[in-house]
Amino acid sequence: MFISIFNAFESGIIFAIMALGVYLTFRILDFPDLTVDGSFVTGGAVTAILITNGMPAIIATFIAIVCGFIAGTITGLLNTKGKVNPLLSGILMMTALYSINLRIMGQSTIPLLNQSTVFTQLKNVFESAGLDGIINQGLTGLGLERTPSTYSVLLVMLVVTFFIKFVTDYFLKTEIGLALRATGDNERMIRSFSANTDFLTVIGLGFSNALVALAGGLYAQFTGFSDLNMGIGMIVVGLASVIIGESVVGTKSIMRTTFAVIIGSIIYRVVVTLALRADFLDNGDTRLITALLVILALVMPRLIETYKERTRKKKKRVALTEQIKEGA
Amino acid sequence: MLALEHVSVTFNEGTADEKKALQSIQLTLEQGEFVTVIGSNGAGKSTLMNMISGALYPDVGTVSINQQNVTALPEYKRAKRIGRVFQDPMAGTSPTMTIEENLAMAYSRNKKRYLVPGVNKKRRELFKEKLKTLHLGLEDRLNAKVGLLSGGERQALSLLMATFTEPDILLLDEHTAALDPSRAALITDLTGDVVKETGLTTLMVTHNMQQALDLGNRLIMMDKGQIILDIRGAKKQALTVEKLLHEFQRIRGTHLDDDRAILG
Numbered sequence: 001m002f003i004s005i006f007n008a009f010e011s012g013i014i015f016a017i018m019a020l021g022v023y024l025t026f027r028i029l030d031f032p033d034l035t036v037d038g039s040f041v042t043g044g045a046v047t048a049i050l051i052t053n054g055m056p057a058i059i060a061t062f063i064a065i066v067c068g069f070i071a072g073t074i075t076g077l078l079n080t081k082g083k084v085n086p087l088l089s090g091i092l093m094m095t096a097l098y099s100i101n102l103r104i105m106g107q108s109t110i111p112l113l114n115q116s117t118v119f120t121q122l123k124n125v126f127e128s129a130g131l132d133g134i135i136n137q138g139l140t141g142l143g144l145e146r147t148p149s150t151y152s153v154l155l156v157m158l159v160v161t162f163f164i165k166f167v168t169d170y171f172l173k174t175e176i177g178l179a180l181r182a183t184g185d186n187e188r189m190i191r192s193f194s195a196n197t198d199f200l201t202v203i204g205l206g207f208s209n210a211l212v213a214l215a216g217g218l219y220a221q222f223t224g225f226s227d228l229n230m231g232i233g234m235i236v237v238g239l240a241s242v243i244i245g246e247s248v249v250g251t252k253s254i255m256r257t258t259f260a261v262i263i264g265s266i267i268y269r270v271v272v273t274l275a276l277r278a279d280f281l282d283n284g285d286t287r288l289i290t291a292l293l294v295i296l297a298l299v300m301p302r303l304i305e306t307y308k309e310r311t312r313k314k315k316k317r318v319a320l321t322e323q324i325k326e327g328a
Numbered sequence: 329m330l331a332l333e334h335v336s337v338t339f340n341e342g343t344a345d346e347k348k349a350l351q352s353i354q355l356t357l358e359q360g361e362f363v364t365v366i367g368s369n370g371a372g373k374s375t376l377m378n379m380i381s382g383a384l385y386p387d388v389g390t391v392s393i394n395q396q397n398v399t400a401l402p403e404y405k406r407a408k409r410i411g412r413v414f415q416d417p418m419a420g421t422s423p424t425m426t427i428e429e430n431l432a433m434a435y436s437r438n439k440k441r442y443l444v445p446g447v448n449k450k451r452r453e454l455f456k457e458k459l460k461t462l463h464l465g466l467e468d469r470l471n472a473k474v475g476l477l478s479g480g481e482r483q484a485l486s487l488l489m490a491t492f493t494e495p496d497i498l499l500l501d502e503h504t505a506a507l508d509p510s511r512a513a514l515i516t517d518l519t520g521d522v523v524k525e526t527g528l529t530t531l532m533v534t535h536n537m538q539q540a541l542d543l544g545n546r547l548i549m550m551d552k553g554q555i556i557l558d559i560r561g562a563k564k565q566a567l568t569v570e571k572l573l574h575e576f577q578r579i580r581g582t583h584l585d586d587d588r589a590i591l592g
Binding site: 174 | 425441
């Protein structure tokens, strides 16, 4: 039980990077970008093929980021210069990427089991420093029988993901970042303040898909393989994270919302993991659970709000009738 | 300052919906001139605005700002030198962003945008000072989202954002038409003050004849894509709504006769 929740946290924090990318397009640019399903795999594919060909894992991961950026800019160019509808631009790019990803990998799956990935390297560092042993000793002391084999993934990914969050927060407050936000909010207005909205849309999509590809590259290294189909439904997972996070944590400021997205991603993983532990559900039901989660996150806040309003009005009515009675 | 030469544009050319929106417009604005533009619906007032801002390009003719030909310059590049306030109070500001963030975007109008914070201490002081001139108390609400402001407040903020970087030209596109009378009067007063103070070369479209007479030192009347009346200086000061209506009737009358003469 503890182990599977722990694993959910690990993958949740990796997927949070992807969710931050989805947040950039979906919320900031108001651009429903479906490239994500393809660029996530591109990240995994590029990382996997480069690592198996002997490139250091960290450099392979950086190249994956660049490839994701390029994929995003192409979607952006389709939309801004080709005047193709945003949804369709993303779908076209996603479709094209499926074939491109297969070309990159040369086969539909690349195992990374005996390769040196960023995570195996981190694990070795933690082991030689004896960090995992120290934490596990503490946990067994608390009465836990089975303990995770390493904390390197969780701890380092927390640092990486929050670093990305803070960079994003800073970026969205800069002169360029403000113009980018206005592009999604009121394009006509920011153009009348001399911002090149086409350019901003293109780099916005580039940044977003760079993050998605980074998540894809890290996820492939985390699970030990890259698969052609691992990106299917990724956009919905990203949206689920954004929407769940926003309804739980709130959206008062940019900093708060990016934090919400990370929390949303972890909550999503934990809930799906817990749900799949039920006997009558199996792996194939993940999508159904995802859809139900998103629906819940969308509908619940409104239901709660309506209920609150109703009780408030009822109170007022009661108070008024009493006042009238007293008066009479 | 601003010169339009032989600017013509036709929409849906060669179809049944063909519309000659502007017909060989000749218009020169001197530095510091404040021109009000009136005319009925479809007269070409908005098209004229879009032509100057670069949202539309002319079929023929040239647009120059400060003797520089900007006819082929896209809207976002021209916007460095043109401030604009739209009719819709929602159009001129970004609702999900705060007042200071909106002002920061306007502040970057005539500069290159960099990866440095859009709002800093020095700019915040400047924004506060500028907001005080609106007398709406917005200087105490720098971190309020603009979507929470009323239509009048948003339009006042739009006007400030369009003018405080002192562009070469200010375009006002019926910017009081969507407000209630008292708010419209407030924005009209603010407009007069701002233009007087900054001496901006201004072109203001309005449906309100009284407003067109009260503001500015030159008046243009448009009809069917042409400028049919151009009055300035002392003559403009002497104009009244009655005289204007009379003039409109007279010109339209002869105009129609001309058409008939051609057709006959």
